[in-house]
Amino acid sequence: MPRKPRSKSPTGYFHVTLRGNGGQLLFDGDEDRIALLHILDAILPKHNIELIAWCLMGNHIHLIIDDPDDRKSDAMHAIAVSFAGRYNARMGHIGHVFQERFWDSPIKSEEYLLEAIRYIHLNPQKAGLAAYDEYPWSSHREYLMSTRSRPHITGSVIDALFPTPRSYLQLMESTPSLPYRPSATAKVREEDLCEFGAAIVQSVAGCAPTELKSISKALRNEAILTLRKEGLTIKQVQLLTGLGIWIIKNAA
Template identity: 40%
Template sequence: MARSARQQSESGYHHVMMRGIGRQLLFENNDERNAFLDIVRRYRDAMNISVIAWCLMDNHIHLLLKDNEGNLSKAMQRIAVTFAQFHNKNADHVGHVFENRFKSKPIESDAQLLACLRYIHDNPAKAGICAADVYPWSSFREYVCGGELTDTDLVLDMLGGREAFLDFSHAAASAYDEPGKPMRMADEDAHTAMRTVLGEAGMYDLEYGSKEKRDAALRMLKGAGLTVRQIERLTGIGRSTIQRA
């Protein structure tokens, strides 16, 4: 059976997940974790890929990447092959390391990007390991203390700095799901997303702006993943008006 075409992102941002075959361990020790990060760094530079967030779990990996030149599939293939060769040699293992090809989900709005970033950083807490801010194998610490693998400028500028990042990270977790599952958003996150996407000007247009500006704001909310019913509850605007926008 032919493989389905990978869904492309108009923005260039993708949430990428790689899992160990049969959900087996990918990392036997910290040397292997560091080796994987070195490999990502190598192909980030060679393929012009920006790393926005990452998290290494024992048997799977999350990456939030910006594909600047259409090289995502090629870069991920080379990362997977290079790490598999290292892992097999290091662990005296033979055979496949990763389960099938990598999964990816396009990210098309600021709200989706922020929800994805928090979802990635929250993986250790969801697994019952520890809180995101003390887990050593994610980009969380780079956002707080700096680092050279992750491009943190975009998110920090979006949120308003490191303190704002911490406030955002410690807020109620969003209902963002991993690639292959549908996007869901709780109402409290939908409210946060609405203010993040629209800003003060957009919030004003939503209530007092012209029909054109109001409809543009409504389209932005739908594009950010809010459902028609959520927008109706949060804004008081009628469902038919939201649907027509």
């Protein structure tokens, strides 16, 4: 059965996530992270894609891109192949490094773009890795540099959004004007269920779906309710989180 076409973005902006196959770690050390950033620098411009923001986590990466020509599928494939080839050769690994299909969410307004930038820069803090302004593997620090100094992101969009570093910091320090949750089609595609659900749980509870068992009941229920409101069935939530059916029903 052919895949359904990906969602379009009226702005050209997308939130893209690439995940390690089966949840495997993508980076053995800083050398791997630097290599991936160089791969992004080399490949994205060839597809007329501008990198707006990025964050490298342990087993996944977040990118916000400007893709006016709708070429992200080819670009993400090239990035995955390039990094996987290097990773497999260095680690003696055989097989897929990334999940087969990247996950993407259209960003439909400038206001939502601002919240997406805040969301991915706060990701390490929500995951308990480090304060967002101390985490070295995101574009946060590049937002505080001059345009010419930014090694991994281009500045035209960012300069328009944030004329000064202080204007960016004001966004990070302010209360969100709207809750950011990566969007998707009304009916969740089965092949995208893991990525879609994980993004929702991360945005609500700051953890992976399978970690909902170990957090507070109130936060767990909020995440379950959000998954259900986004169209996931009770069975899909159960498969995604590993929670019992009565816990899911009682939360709803």
